[in-house]
Amino acid sequence: MWLQMRILTNSATNTQSIGETTLSAHTIAVALPVPLKRNFHYLSDSAVSPGCRVRVPFSNRELIGTVVEDNSTPHSGELKAIIEIIDEAPFANQRWWQLINFTASYYLAPIGEVISSALPKNLRDGRPLSNYRADWFQLTDVNAVAKGVQQQRCLDALRSGPMEWSQLREAKVTRATLKRLLELELVAEYDHLGAETPCRLTQSPPEPNAEQLAAITAITQSTGFSSWLIDGITGSGKTEVYLRSIEHCLAQGQQALVLVPEIALTPQTLERFSARFATRIAVLHSGLARGARCEDWVSAADGLARIIIGTRSAIFAPIPKLGLIVVDEEHDLSYKQQDGFHYSARDLAIVRAKHAQCPVILGSATPSLESLANAERGAYQRLELSARAGGASSPSVELVDIRQASRDTGLTMAALDSISSCLARGEQALVFINRRGYSPALMCQHCGWIADCPACTRHFTVHQRHQQLVCHHCDVVEPVTHRCPQCFSQQLDRVGEGTERIEERLIQLFPDTPTIRIDRDTTRSAQQLAENLELVNNGQPCILVGTQMLAKGHHFERVTLVVVLDIDSGLYAADFRAPERTGQLLTQVMGRAGRAELAGQVLVQTSLPDHPLLQSLLSQPYRIYASMLLAERQRFGQPPFSAAALLRADHPHQHQVDQCLSLARNFCANAVQHGVLQCQGPMPAPLAMRNGRQRGQLWFFASHRNKLHSAMQALDELLTNSKLVGGLRWSIDIDPQDSN
Numbered sequence: 001m002w003l004q005m006r007i008l009t010n011s012a013t014n015t016q017s018i019g020e021t022t023l024s025a026h027t028i029a030v031a032l033p034v035p036l037k038r039n040f041h042y043l044s045d046s047a048v049s050p051g052c053r054v055r056v057p058f059s060n061r062e063l064i065g066t067v068v069e070d071n072s073t074p075h076s077g078e079l080k081a082i083i084e085i086i087d088e089a090p091f092a093n094q095r096w097w098q099l100i101n102f103t104a105s106y107y108l109a110p111i112g113e114v115i116s117s118a119l120p121k122n123l124r125d126g127r128p129l130s131n132y133r134a135d136w137f138q139l140t141d142v143n144a145v146a147k148g149v150q151q152q153r154c155l156d157a158l159r160s161g162p163m164e165w166s167q168l169r170e171a172k173v174t175r176a177t178l179k180r181l182l183e184l185e186l187v188a189e190y191d192h193l194g195a196e197t198p199c200r201l202t203q204s205p206p207e208p209n210a211e212q213l214a215a216i217t218a219i220t221q222s223t224g225f226s227s228w229l230i231d232g233i234t235g236s237g238k239t240e241v242y243l244r245s246i247e248h249c250l251a252q253g254q255q256a257l258v259l260v261p262e263i264a265l266t267p268q269t270l271e272r273f274s275a276r277f278a279t280r281i282a283v284l285h286s287g288l289a290r291g292a293r294c295e296d297w298v299s300a301a302d303g304l305a306r307i308i309i310g311t312r313s314a315i316f317a318p319i320p321k322l323g324l325i326v327v328d329e330e331h332d333l334s335y336k337q338q339d340g341f342h343y344s345a346r347d348l349a350i351v352r353a354k355h356a357q358c359p360v361i362l363g364s365a366t367p368s369l370e371s372l373a374n375a376e377r378g379a380y381q382r383l384e385l386s387a388r389a390g391g392a393s394s395p396s397v398e399l400v401d402i403r404q405a406s407r408d409t410g411l412t413m414a415a416l417d418s419i420s421s422c423l424a425r426g427e428q429a430l431v432f433i434n435r436r437g438y439s440p441a442l443m444c445q446h447c448g449w450i451a452d453c454p455a456c457t458r459h460f461t462v463h464q465r466h467q468q469l470v471c472h473h474c475d476v477v478e479p480v481t482h483r484c485p486q487c488f489s490q491q492l493d494r495v496g497e498g499t500e501r502i503e504e505r506l507i508q509l510f511p512d513t514p515t516i517r518i519d520r521d522t523t524r525s526a527q528q529l530a531e532n533l534e535l536v537n538n539g540q541p542c543i544l545v546g547t548q549m550l551a552k553g554h555h556f557e558r559v560t561l562v563v564v565l566d567i568d569s570g571l572y573a574a575d576f577r578a579p580e581r582t583g584q585l586l587t588q589v590m591g592r593a594g595r596a597e598l599a600g601q602v603l604v605q606t607s608l609p610d611h612p613l614l615q616s617l618l619s620q621p622y623r624i625y626a627s628m629l630l631a632e633r634q635r636f637g638q639p640p641f642s643a644a645a646l647l648r649a650d651h652p653h654q655h656q657v658d659q660c661l662s663l664a665r666n667f668c669a670n671a672v673q674h675g676v677l678q679c680q681g682p683m684p685a686p687l688a689m690r691n692g693r694q695r696g697q698l699w700f701f702a703s704h705r706n707k708l709h710s711a712m713q714a715l716d717e718l719l720t721n722s723k724l725v726g727g728l729r730w731s732i733d734i735d736p737q738d739s740n
């Protein structure tokens, strides 16, 4: 049988494209970005190295895939020919494949999807890597003399070594001059791949204190794989330890990967790193323009970028000369991917370092219980930084009982007085409230009706500026109603406070001082965030209002007062991880106060001043608080003292969800009976309905990770092959971090 195939005009391979002919000698296995856990087979005229992208026909469209194997045994049936080979050579090495394969198998994900999340959009779309490689130039003859000042300027610039076009432009060379010199053959293109990018120190670093020095020495003297947990209080100078370790890594001619939890932290990190090192630094996160992100990704893959700073998905960047991985704020939830396949970039950092036989540093002032347990059992080596660096002292902390205090828009008089005096001293204050929007509910004074999202089991949040009711769970937006739909009263109250309302009130109370709000609504663009941070960093008195975005890693020298408005919800939460999260958040936000010479003060407003968790958190270092939580987890056999997985399912109808979860539960019944697995559920998710879909879940625990993993693999296969009702979505989350 002959298949009708597209005739190609610009195929790099000259594929004859006539279906399953015997002319094509190679059967290649290709990973495609589809949710199927298998490879797809195609024919190719010429050999294609594994690791090259190809364009292939797939049902009635074209997809970009990555070759996994050449001359593999065909799957079954008749094979179609590939359309185009995109890469001449693989874009990544064997170790990268090791990481991708590990990820796919550990997180039960299709390999094509893992590769997809590793590639930036334009490369996923099949654009050639060469589009994102800069042109480099060099002298053909070091003694060459040119005509005219312009040409001479170019030759002089190149005397120190090959340069990229952008560097030449900075040296005031024009395109026309360069073109002329290329014609004269005084300058030639330079093949920069495989060449060393120079790297030099541009700043004399501060003298490390004794603890920093001990950490730096331990890390830089280690050989091969080693994993380090830097448990250093806020402001203790963890970054200095990273910088010195990176310096050592660069001196060996290697590349360093630095993960940060939030896009918002990349500018600060980039600034500190580029102040220290004159070398090529790649930045990888989703807030960048597509082209720029590809350029940086390719420069990492080519080994040219010596430092790679990025958020979660940067863990998948090809880095051929990887010599060090740093995971800053390792406890942060954002390292765990919540949609698609649920990988943890922090955990993969350990795996990747093992493959690369290099050190990995996890750093935090509030390490996760997982990492603390790993340090305790000797899997990680713990390094402690117990004092603030550079002479700063820890802030004083005071609880303000809101049950007895009168409040103005959620702010007690004690808080307002402290803000006034802070500003009067010419310093900056930070007000933390982990809730964006104006108020978390719109309620009728008469009948008690509350505006709820029609698609979720949650209240709408009022956003005053845009006069909108917004659901923070499904992003449904409705205009603010002015009349109760139940009793027609026009007396609707905005109940409670969010960042927008606090901002509004602070502007009224302190009209002469800028109030800067930092939350997801005010920082949609990186530009806007940068401008806001710039305002803070110029040191003028100001009030910062923000969510947890502000609590993470920022170093604001002139913030001396931190006011915490709503920590209580975290103390009430039922999730077994809530005490850990609350402790981390509070410790981190308090840690923004008094980080330089000026002393810091923290006010925590609460209606639960005697709550044992709060008491224990504030009366002793986080480390001791954490060891108390660890003891409790151990007592109940919860992670990290057991391995966990979470099956989630959702569908518009509850009984379909129940059916899927019961199927899973029954499937595991045997393992449960034999004590290999523990099962909890089926139960509704904490957010039981989202976007009109009922959500249920089933928890699995096991004392052995391997046993849990094989059970989940089998379950995954079962569900994949079961004829589940159309529209049912399910996923298995290995090592879940979020119970929602």
Ligand SMILES: Nc1ncnc2c1ncn2[C@@H]1O[C@H](COP(=O)(O)OP(=O)(O)OP(=O)(O)O)[C@@H](O)[C@H]1O
Binding pocket: 206, 207, 208, 209, 212, 232, 233, 234, 235, 236, 237, 238, 239, 240, 364, 365, 389, 390, 391, 553, 554, 555, 591, 595
């Ligand atoms: N040895 C040192 N001598 C003087 N100053 C130092 C030293 N080490 C670090 N610093 C300074 O101390 C400040 C705090 O350091 P850094 O931001 O690295 O803290 P951190 O441990 O990362 O804190 P956090 O966990 O709160 O983000 C910075 O301004 C840094 O330049």
Ligand SMILES: [Zn+2]
Binding pocket: 453, 454, 455, 456, 471, 472, 473, 474, 475, 476, 690, 691
């Ligand atoms: Zn909703």
